[in-house]
Every structure is written in structure tokens, then in C-alpha cells.
Amino acid sequence: MDVTFPYTIRVKLPSDLEVIPPIRKFISEILVVSGFSAKFAFRSEIIVDAICNNAISYGSAGEAESEIEVSCEVYSDRFEVVVKDGGGSAPNIERLKEAIGARGAKSPIEEIESTGMGLEIVRLLSETMELSVDENNLTSIHVVRKREDVNPPA
Amino acid sequence: MVMDKKSSLTMEISSDEGYAEVAVLRVCGALDFSGITMLSNVFEKLFGEARPYVIVDMAGIESICSAALGEFMGYRKRFVEQGGNLVFAGLAGNVRSKLTLLGANKIFSFYQDVRGAVNAYRWDYKKHSKSVSIAFPSFLQFVPPVRQFASRLAKQNGYSAKDAFRIETIVDEVCNNAVEHGEAGKGSEVEIKVSINKEKIALSVSNKSDPDKVAVLKELVKPAMPVSHVGDDDKRGRGLALIKMLSNELDVEITERGTSVHVTKLREE
Numbered sequence: 502m503d504v505t506f507p508y509t510i511r512v513k514l515p516s517d518l519e520v521i522p523p524i525r526k527f528i529s530e531i532l533v534v535s536g537f538s539a540k541f542a543f544r545s546e547i548i549v550d551a552i553c554n555n556a557i558s559y560g561s562a563g564e565a566e567s568e569i570e571v572s573c574e575v576y577s578d579r580f581e582v583v584v585k586d587g588g589g590s591a592p593n594i595e596r597l598k599e600a601i602g603a604r605g606a607k608s609p610i611e612e613i614e615s616t617g618m619g620l621e622i623v624r625l626l627s628e629t630m631e632l633s634v635d636e637n638n639l640t641s642i643h644v645v646r647k648r649e650d651v652n653p654p655a
Numbered sequence: 656m657v658m659d660k661k662s663s664l665t666m667e668i669s670s671d672e673g674y675a676e677v678a679v680l681r682v683c684g685a686l687d688f689s690g691i692t693m694l695s696n697v698f699e700k701l702f703g704e705a706r707p708y709v710i711v712d713m714a715g716i717e718s719i720c721s722a723a724l725g726e727f728m729g730y731r732k733r734f735v736e737q738g739g740n741l742v743f744a745g746l747a748g749n750v751r752s753k754l755t756l757l758g759a760n761k762i763f764s765f766y767q768d769v770r771g772a773v774n775a776y777r778w779d780y781k782k783h784s785k786s787v788s789i790a791f792p793s794f795l796q797f798v799p800p801v802r803q804f805a806s807r808l809a810k811q812n813g814y815s816a817k818d819a820f821r822i823e824t825i826v827d828e829v830c831n832n833a834v835e836h837g838e839a840g841k842g843s844e845v846e847i848k849v850s851i852n853k854e855k856i857a858l859s860v861s862n863k864s865d866p867d868k869v870a871v872l873k874e875l876v877k878p879a880m881p882v883s884h885v886g887d888d889d890k891r892g893r894g895l896a897l898i899k900m901l902s903n904e905l906d907v908e909i910t911e912r913g914t915s916v917h918v919t920k921l922r923e924e
Contacts (some may be wrong), residue, residue, distance in 0.1 A: 505841065508792040513787045517774050518767060522808035530800035531791075558768065582723070 504535050514569050516561040516587065518554065525550045528573055528582075535575055538643055541648055544626045545580050551619035552584040552642050559593040560586030570586040579628075585641040590648055591600050601632045601642075617629075662682040664690045665715075666697050670706070676739065677776055677822055678706040679769055683715030686723045694723065707739025708780070710772040714745030724759060731763065733859045740764070744772040778812075784852040785812070793834050793862065794845040802827040805849055805858070812851055815924035821901045822856055822920055829860045829916050836872055837862035837914060854922055855903075861915040869911055876907040 509533055514520045529546035533539060553569060561567040567587030574581040589597070598618045622628055627646045634640050657666050664684035670677070678701050701709060711727070713719075731741035744766040754760065759833070766772040777783035787808065791797045805916065806823035810816065826847070833845045848859045864872075876895065899905050904919035 502794060502839070504792075504794050504796050508794075509790075510792075510797075511790040513786075513788045515787070516770070517785055518771055520776070520785060520787060520808070523804050523811055526807060527789070527800050527804040530803065531797060534796045557770075561770075612831055655916060 506535075506575060507569045508575055510573045510575070511653075512539060512571040514553075514568045514571065514572075514603075516557050516567045516569060518557055521550055521553050521557070524553065524571065528571075530577070532580065533574070537580070537648060541646075543573055545582075545646055548623050548644055548646060549582060552582070552644065555597070556584050556586035556640070556642075557618055559597065571619040580646045580648070581643065582640055582646075585639060588638045589640055591638070594638060594640060597632060598634070598638065657697065664693065666693060668697065668701070674708075674773075674776070674781075676706050677708045677710065677713075677773065678704075679710045679712055681712040681715065685717045686719045688720055688722050690722055691726050694726055695730075702733070702737075707734045707737040708776055709734060709739070709741045710766075710769055710776075711741065711743050712769050713743050713750060714747065714768075716747070716750050718752065719750060721757060722787060724757060728759075728762060740776075742766060742772050742775070744769045761795045778853060782851045782852050782854065784857075786848060786850040788846060788848040790844050790846045793839060793845050795831065795834050798827060798834060801830055803849060805847075805856075808849060808851060809856060813853075814851075814856070814922060818920075818923055822858075825901050825918055825920060826858060826860075826896050829858065829900050829918065832894055832916070833860050833862040835913065836865060836868050838865050841911065843886050856920050856922070858918045858920075859915060860918075861913055864909065864911060864914050866911065869909060872909050872914065876909065 510528070512524060512527075514524055525546045528549050529542040532542040532545055537545075549571065553571065556569045561569075569587070570583075570585040572583045572585075574583075597620075620630070623644060627644045629643075629645045631643045632640065633643070664686060664722040665682070667681045669679045669681065673697060680697060680701075682694075684690075697708075701707075709730075719886040727741060734741045742764040743754070743759075745768050746765055754763075754765075762773075764775065774783075778785075789801060789804070791801065802823045809819040809822050814822070815869065826849075830845060830847065837843065837845065843863060845860065845862045850857045895905070895907070898918060902918045902920045904917070906917040908915045908917075
């Protein structure tokens with residue numbers, strides 16, 4: 502049976518940077534078997550890597566037991582990923598808001614501080630990137646990337 | 656916190672990582688010859704407090720001299736003798752390069768940040784398990800990425816290529832069964848949970864049952880059916896027989912609502 506769109510892949514991973522490489526590769530391979538190009542899959546893999554890295558490094562408020570949730574919605578014409586973390590500290594959330602919100606336009610790469618480089622790469626590789634923070638400081642980032650090839654599968 | 660006024664070097668011990676035996680030493684400034692006495696005093700204090708696992712947070716270090724590195728090596732040996740370790744976390748690029756050039760990476764473990772070092776401690780000393788769960792639509796095309804994920808996770812956590820390949824084969828068989836014999840159609844999902852620690856990997860795969868296949872599946876997993884029952888021409892049950900051969904524990908639960916397979920594989924190498 503052929504893969505039918507849209508579908509969702511949900512991943513829960515521990516707050517451990519070592520788990521990210523297998524996860525990013527997994528999502529890339531899922532996209533390839535769904536008919537997306539290797540280039541699209543690789544770029545999506547970079548997006549997943551950067552957001553998960555941020556979620557683990559800054560969004561888990563030092564809790565070793567906390568989890569990150571990655572939800573990938575795959576449509577025939579786009580890839581959407583939502584990454585939810587266990588809640589960051591107030592200063593980190595402010596930095597995140599600033600990194601996502603303040604730079605409305607794409608900044609020249611030389612103006613970006615090294616700590617905000619991951620999100621800037623995500624911005625370059627995606628169509629939209631939105632941040633939401635709930636009352637418990639739980640953060641989720643929603644990124645949409647549209648496929649580039651001319652004839653997507655139906 | 657201790658501070659050397661001449662060089663503005665500071666050292667601070669924290670113990671907020673949840674384990675009494677783990678100490679985080681935050682060092683800021685230039686760690687040169689004049690800071691060695693301060694370093695030595697801090698380590699002696701940690702010995703006195705019986706905290707043999709020391710994470711040196713180097714994020715604030717501007718430079719480090721070879722004599723200071725020698726001091727770290729000497730104390731690392733003593734901490735290891737006490738059943739602990741001394742590891743580095745948060746090394747900036749230039750300091751990391753220098754330490755690597757000096758060959759320190761062959762003696763000390765480097766971690767990206769303190770949390771990474773604490774995770775390593777939990778993994779090595781507390782036999783802590785890492786769990787990843789994946790829910791994917793019930794399509795056979797998704798099984799190869801899932802099996803490769805399990806293999807990569809095992810290798811990433813120090814399992815041998817042979818162990819990783821066996822885990823990959825188990826995941827492939829269990830997930831193929833879940834897709835082929837579980838409920839099909841839009842919205843059907845297979846969920847796999849992989850829990851890995853230093854000694855074993857545990858897999859749980861669950862899916863909704865296909866009502867038409869429940870009776871046949873129950874027959875196949877009857878405990879009375881030995882592995883040798885599977886003949887050369889018998890295609891049914893080979894997957895389960897293979898999983899039994901490759902794993903240390905296999906438990907299958909089949910009900911009208913869902914099927915769950917639990918497999919445990921001990922680390923061999």
C-alpha cells in the first residue's frame with residue numbers, strides 16, 4: 502500500500518542531545534520514503550536538529566527527566582514540524598522570543614550572534630516559524646517547509 | 656566561591672544536579688600556573704566531602720596552561736581510584752582545540768554542557784534508561800527508517816555493530832508484523848517505545864488488532880509452539896521464531912482491541 506498524505510509522525514525523546522542524531526536521520530528517511538527529494542529531506546533534517554537542540558539546551562529548565570515532543574505532519578506539498586519542550590527559564594524564553602520575533606526580516610548572516618545561529622538557519626530553510634508559550638512556560642515552535650520540486654505526489 | 660584577586664580567576668562548586676556524589680566545578684578566567692594552588696584546594700575539599708564525580712564546567716575558561724592540565728590529570732586518577740571521574744563540560748572552541756592538541760581528549764571525557772555530563776553519569780553509574788517513543792502510520796514503507804533508528808540509537812549509546820544489527824532485525828520483524836497483521840487503513844498507527852540503558856534494550860510495539868486476524872495470531876503465539884515447529888516451507892511464525900532466537904525475553908499480548916509485543920535484548924559486547 503502506498504503512503505497516503507497527510508500523515509503524522511509523533512516522537513517523544515528524552516532531554517539528551519545524544520538522541521538527536523538518530524531522530525533527525527529518522528525523519529529525513531521518512532521523508533525520502535514518502536517521495537520527497539534527498540535535498541528536501543536533508544534540509545528538513547537540519548531544521549529538526551536545530552529546533553530539538555534548542556529545546557533540549559534551553560527549554561528543559563535543567564530537568565534531566567524532561568521530555569521533548571516532536572510532531573511531524575507530512576502533506577503532499579509541505580512538511581510541518583512542531584517541537585514542544587518541558588518549559589524553559591524566563592530569560593531563555595525571552596531570548597527565544599527575541600530570536601524569532603524581533604528579526605522580522607531575514608538578517609544578514611554576519612549580524613547574527615553565534616547563539617542564535619540555529620534558529621536563523623531554520624528561518625532560512627523554512628516558510629514560516631512560529632513560537633507559542635503557554636502559562637506554564639511550555640514552549641512550542643511550529644515550522645513549515647514547502648517542497649520545492651515541481652511534481653509532488655498526489 | 657573562591658577567587659584569585661591577581662588573575663580574577665574564580666572557582667565555584669555547585670551540587671544542584673540531584674546527586675550528592677556529583678560536584679560541578681565552574682571555573683572562570685585564565686587558568687595559569689598561579690591558579691594551581693586554588694585548584695588543588697578545591698579538589699581536596701571535594702575529596703573530604705566524598706564527591707568523587709566531578710564535572711568541570713569550562714564554559715568560562717579563557718585559557719589553560721599545561722601545568723593546570725597536569726593537575727587535572729593527577730586528580731582525575733585519584734577520583735577514578737575512588738570510583739568516580741573528572742570530566743570536562745562546555746569547552747569553548749579554542750580551549751577545546753588546545754586540549755585536543757595536547758592529547759587530553761584521550762584521557763578526559765568532553766561534554767557539550769553540564770547536562771550532557773550529568774546524563775553520562777546517570778548512564779554509566781546509575782544504569783539510567785533513555786526512552787524514545789515513535790508513533791507512525793501503519794505503512795510498510797516506514798519500517799526501514801524505524802529499524803535504522805533503533806540501530807543508530809544503539810550504536811550512539813555504545814552498543815557494538817553486531818548488537819545494533821540484531822536489534823535492528825528484531826525491530827524490523829516486530830514492526831512488519833504490526834503493520835501486516837494489525838488494523839490497516841487511514842488513521843491506523845503503530846507505536847514503538849525503545850528504552851535503552853548500559854546493559855539492555857527493551858522494545859514495546861503496540862498496534863490496534865485486525866479483528867479478522869486475531870484468532871490466527873493467537874494460535875501462532877501459543878507458548879506450546881516451539882521454535883523448531885517452523886518448517887522449511889512454513890512461512891507463518893518465522894518472524895517470531897527469529898525474534899525468540901535473537902532476544903532474551905519475548906512477550907506477546909493479543910486482544911480484540913490491540914496487540915503489544917515486548918522484547919528485551921541484553922547487551923552482548
